[in-house]
Amino acid sequence: QVRLVESGGGLVQPGGSLRLSCAASGFTLAEYAMGWFRQAPGKEREGVSCISSSDGMAYYLDSVKGRFTISRDNPKNTVYLQMNSMKSEDTAIYYCASLDGAVCPPISLLPMLSDYSGQGTQVTVSS
Numbered sequence: 001q002v003r004l005v006e007s008g009g010g011l012v013q014p015g016g017s018l019r020l021s022c023a024a025s026g027f028t029l030a031e032y033a034m035g036w037f038r039q040a041p042g043k044e045r046e047g048v049s050c051i052s053s054s055d056g057m058a059y060y061l062d063s064v065k066g067r068f069t070i071s072r073d074n075p076k077n078t079v080y081l082q083m084n085s086m087k088s089e090d091t092a093i094y095y096c097a098s099l100d101g102a103v104c105p106p107i108s109l110l111p112m113l114s115d116y117s118g119q120g121t122q123v124t125v126s127s
Helices: 107-113
Strands: 003-007 010-012 018-025 034-039 046-051 058-060 068-073 078-083 092-099 114-117 121-125
Touching: 003 092, 018 034, 018 092, 018 121, 034 068, 034 078, 034 107, 034 114, 046 068, 046 078, 046 092, 046 107, 058 068, 092 107, 107 114
Parallel strands: 010 121
Antiparallel strands: 003 018, 018 078, 034 046, 034 092, 046 058, 068 078, 092 114, 092 121
Protein backbone atom coordinates (compact mmCIF):
# COMPACT_ATOMS: atom_id res chain seq x y z
CA GLN A 1 0.00 0.00 0.00
CA VAL A 2 1.45 3.32 -1.10
CA ARG A 3 1.69 5.90 1.63
CA LEU A 4 3.13 9.42 1.63
CA VAL A 5 3.39 11.34 4.89
CA GLU A 6 4.40 14.99 4.93
CA SER A 7 5.91 16.80 7.91
CA GLY A 8 7.76 19.99 8.71
CA GLY A 9 5.09 22.59 8.11
CA GLY A 10 4.31 25.41 10.48
CA LEU A 11 4.29 29.14 11.01
CA VAL A 12 7.27 31.14 9.78
CA GLN A 13 7.95 34.84 9.41
CA PRO A 14 8.54 36.40 5.99
CA GLY A 15 12.13 35.80 4.98
CA GLY A 16 12.34 32.67 7.10
CA SER A 17 12.92 29.03 6.18
CA LEU A 18 11.24 25.67 6.55
CA ARG A 19 12.15 22.19 5.42
CA LEU A 20 9.37 19.83 4.48
CA SER A 21 9.87 16.08 4.52
CA CYS A 22 7.90 13.35 2.78
CA ALA A 23 8.25 9.80 4.05
CA ALA A 24 7.29 7.28 1.40
CA SER A 25 6.37 3.62 1.84
CA GLY A 26 4.80 0.84 -0.18
CA PHE A 27 6.88 1.39 -3.31
CA THR A 28 10.49 1.82 -4.42
CA LEU A 29 11.10 5.56 -4.25
CA ALA A 30 14.19 5.36 -6.45
CA GLU A 31 12.11 4.30 -9.48
CA TYR A 32 9.77 7.29 -9.55
CA ALA A 33 9.83 11.01 -10.04
CA MET A 34 8.56 12.83 -6.96
CA GLY A 35 7.09 16.27 -6.51
CA TRP A 36 5.41 18.84 -4.33
CA PHE A 37 2.29 20.82 -5.05
CA ARG A 38 0.38 23.29 -2.90
CA GLN A 39 -3.09 24.69 -2.48
CA ALA A 40 -3.81 28.09 -1.00
CA PRO A 41 -7.26 29.01 0.33
CA GLY A 42 -9.65 29.66 -2.52
CA LYS A 43 -7.10 28.76 -5.18
CA GLU A 44 -6.41 25.84 -7.48
CA ARG A 45 -3.71 23.31 -6.74
CA GLU A 46 -0.33 24.49 -8.03
CA GLY A 47 2.73 22.46 -8.89
CA VAL A 48 5.77 23.67 -6.95
CA SER A 49 8.66 21.35 -7.72
CA CYS A 50 9.58 17.97 -9.12
CA ILE A 51 12.69 15.80 -9.11
CA SER A 52 13.21 13.01 -11.59
CA SER A 53 14.51 9.60 -10.64
CA SER A 54 16.38 8.98 -13.87
CA ASP A 55 18.90 11.82 -13.63
CA GLY A 56 17.98 13.76 -10.50
CA MET A 57 17.00 16.84 -12.47
CA ALA A 58 14.88 19.30 -10.52
CA TYR A 59 12.18 21.62 -11.82
CA TYR A 60 10.45 24.55 -10.14
CA LEU A 61 7.52 26.89 -10.35
CA ASP A 62 8.90 30.22 -11.54
CA SER A 63 7.89 32.05 -8.37
CA VAL A 64 9.96 29.72 -6.15
CA LYS A 65 13.08 29.39 -8.29
CA GLY A 66 16.18 30.37 -6.33
CA ARG A 67 14.32 30.05 -3.03
CA PHE A 68 13.14 26.42 -2.88
CA THR A 69 15.24 23.29 -3.33
CA ILE A 70 13.88 19.79 -3.79
CA SER A 71 15.99 16.75 -2.96
CA ARG A 72 15.59 13.05 -2.42
CA ASP A 73 17.25 10.40 -0.27
CA ASN A 74 16.34 7.12 -1.90
CA PRO A 75 17.81 4.79 0.76
CA LYS A 76 15.71 6.64 3.35
CA ASN A 77 12.63 6.73 1.08
CA THR A 78 12.32 10.43 1.77
CA VAL A 79 11.86 13.55 -0.33
CA TYR A 80 12.56 17.05 0.97
CA LEU A 81 11.60 20.59 0.08
CA GLN A 82 13.86 23.26 1.52
CA MET A 83 12.10 26.61 1.46
CA ASN A 84 14.11 29.80 2.04
CA SER A 85 13.32 33.51 1.81
CA MET A 86 9.69 32.68 2.27
CA LYS A 87 6.91 35.06 1.33
CA SER A 88 3.31 35.45 2.40
CA GLU A 89 2.21 34.11 -0.98
CA ASP A 90 3.87 30.79 -0.11
CA THR A 91 1.14 30.20 2.48
CA ALA A 92 -0.68 26.99 1.53
CA ILE A 93 -1.13 23.34 2.29
CA TYR A 94 1.81 21.50 0.75
CA TYR A 95 1.39 18.01 -0.62
CA CYS A 96 3.98 15.42 -1.55
CA ALA A 97 3.22 13.46 -4.71
CA SER A 98 4.52 10.48 -6.60
CA LEU A 99 4.49 10.44 -10.39
CA ASP A 100 3.90 7.59 -12.81
CA GLY A 101 7.40 7.06 -14.11
CA ALA A 102 10.92 8.35 -13.76
CA VAL A 103 10.50 11.67 -15.56
CA CYS A 104 8.86 14.85 -14.31
CA PRO A 105 5.88 16.30 -16.15
CA PRO A 106 5.58 20.03 -16.76
CA ILE A 107 5.22 21.70 -13.37
CA SER A 108 1.81 23.09 -14.27
CA LEU A 109 0.48 19.57 -14.79
CA LEU A 110 2.01 18.01 -11.69
CA PRO A 111 -1.14 18.10 -9.51
CA MET A 112 -3.24 16.45 -12.21
CA LEU A 113 -0.68 13.79 -13.12
CA SER A 114 0.20 12.69 -9.60
CA ASP A 115 -0.37 9.03 -8.90
CA TYR A 116 -0.49 9.36 -5.13
CA SER A 117 -0.31 12.25 -2.68
CA GLY A 118 -0.24 12.66 1.07
CA GLN A 119 -2.62 14.45 3.37
CA GLY A 120 -0.57 17.63 3.27
CA THR A 121 1.15 19.89 5.75
CA GLN A 122 0.13 23.48 6.47
CA VAL A 123 2.67 26.22 5.82
CA THR A 124 1.84 29.73 6.98
CA VAL A 125 4.09 32.70 6.30
CA SER A 126 3.11 35.63 8.47
CA SER A 127 4.57 38.18 10.81
